Amino acid sequence: MKRSTHVAGALLTAGGLLLTTAACGSSSGKETDGKATVTVMTWESSATNQAIDKALAGFHDPNITVKRIDTPNGNYSDKLAALTQAKKLPDLFWCGNDTEQQYTSQGLLTDWASRLSGSGDFGAGSFVSSTMKNWKTADGKIGGVPSLMNTYGVWYDIDAFKAAGIAVPTSGWTWDQMFEAASKLHQKGAKYGLVADAMTGQDGPFTLSTYSLSAGGAPFTDSVHQPTKATIDATYTQGVSKLAAGIKSGAIAPPGYDVSNQQSLFAAGQIPMVWSGQWLAAGFLTDKPKIKYGFAPIPQAGKPATLYDAVGICTPSYTENADATFKVLKYLDSTVWTKVLPDSPVAAPAYLSAQDAYFGALDKAGLTTVASTVKSELNTPTSIGVRFTTQWASQTSDLITAYWPDILQGKKPLTDLQTMTGKINEVIKSNR
Template structure:
């Protein structure tokens, strides 16, 4: 259901590039054509029974037809509760989503609501393309207070609320319970430490018959190393999720890098050049002891993993205090929305009641609206994996969160410096001081973007 669910483990840069295709939201026009987006000119105050006129709210998603059918089935309840508002879905294939949305924006025929990633939301907000929902949010404080703490912060731009988060992507470690038992290791639990992680990956690795078996399979980037630094009480890699003013390589950040370097050199975990594309297929076969993945993997494992595969999930480890990574996908609207009150009602329903109906059928991600996420957790519990829900809820309630990537428009200029330095440092092909050179170049990009 989330935009990264099928792409993430081809690498974090792939996710960034993929999310850039999902161009965010734009203007709403009026149209009577089934093939065009827009708000009906029949207008009037949204949901106003005195007007006697129907208001049509159009929306678009990047979901599959099957998922869209479930979303629209849930929206029938909304239409029953709001007889003056109809909701119309405009089908669009995922592989053409960004192109079509950009075309709609250019022609000023974009729908009233459509899906967006957090970074694309901010990019389009910077261009003045998104509707400002601040007034509605201020009048609807009870609803706005229902989101997980902090998740709405990055859906603001220049002090304006330009969208609402819908689903949250969390990241943790899936592990093979039998592999831990066979190695004489205690299963990881919430609050386990980085020392536990590095000890486990060492004992779970092997090289039998000349075949290298890593104990831990994961992509690594500065954002994940930031968790180690912050958990140690030091500075994060970047000082803000929303508007970073600098990146920093702390002593504890270097300490974490050195630990991972040693693990890579000793064959305890995969090098950064290792192809992780098929890691989950191998995990299902019982060949992967631990792997860093997004929570959406749980849904696939519940549905398709062999029945005898014993697996679990645990949040990222800690040094001293908890620090986690999560990001969101959600909804936004164009500046030219003609019936904002009606659209706001639909947005609220999408974030709450719709997810309560859909997530039990497809438990791929927790809802950003906390009360609605209970349906997701209950579905995991029913499937026999309450531990996944407990771990994800722990992540979402973390006192500290770090970004999974740069969200700012200058990210495309900064990321090549990470690509040029990061892998070489982890593989011992460049000195650790190269990290400071990398940081200096990124900070120059940030400075020039101000």
């Protein structure tokens, strides 16, 4: 579960498909015997789908048949777009917060708000509070149910820190300590002391908001769902200046650095710090790193501040049996992850009662720093989304790409941060 549009593949290997795999088709209908058929489409790898199938085999309702649609996880976005255009979306499909917000505002999804409004075991209060807040549209609709949550922090090589004479990161460590550690690690021979594409790439302006918010400044935007403005204040600029200085010195990998193999390089001891998400833990349990490692929370400049990012499960507005679909949806969120995550703890469930399976797996594997960091990030009240979820988000992404990398590398002056936000505000204004 790496981004709002993708979940990390291959949670685990499990044998035997226990559900029927269906060809691509329309939303649920009634079979000749009168039973409701609920179709499900994921973006998972074949191994993960087998694990989900095995877990779904425990769903028992004589009047409901579940069919999963095969979808190559590398081509999910294209298939989703095609099914949306053809109005043949399955009853339940994996979705990011951005897709849920956009599709709900267009009336393409079933609104589950009324079913989640109660105080039962699957009401809004049964989920991490920030998820329901972020999955509601401006008019209070909820077009999908949050499923798994990403948390972010810094993976660190314990041995590299000890060799450099640096204290390992702990909860409450500061941005200045992170930048200083990156510099010392670089001076000790690391090509880069820190690799952090979340800061140097397209999502960088949102990630740097955690510095500004923590230091008492303004975030990059007042909302990722219904923004009214983008802002770069003095505190925010200070954070960008420190990041740019780290890049200039060679302590931090520059924009454009190839991060496709950063996980393996970190595991081999070639990168001492990586800003990334908790999903790396599942891979480390399968492919044992040669190093001793830990996972620290996002650093602070004052009060704690973090990033919000969750994926979920959506339902088209034309589903033919909402009752049956909601039953399967509830089982997926409340039960399936409790059976899948123990073998590969890739992310914490948004459904609170399912979290014990995730944290229990981390504890069993001895990943205490991962467990403590994920818990602390989930409980941090001050947060910002990792990117705009609006239909016009690609326009702002183009502007960020045009300015952000050059500013960080000194090719454009820091004052161009104001130019960038000015153009972004023009986009926001034109789409309000």
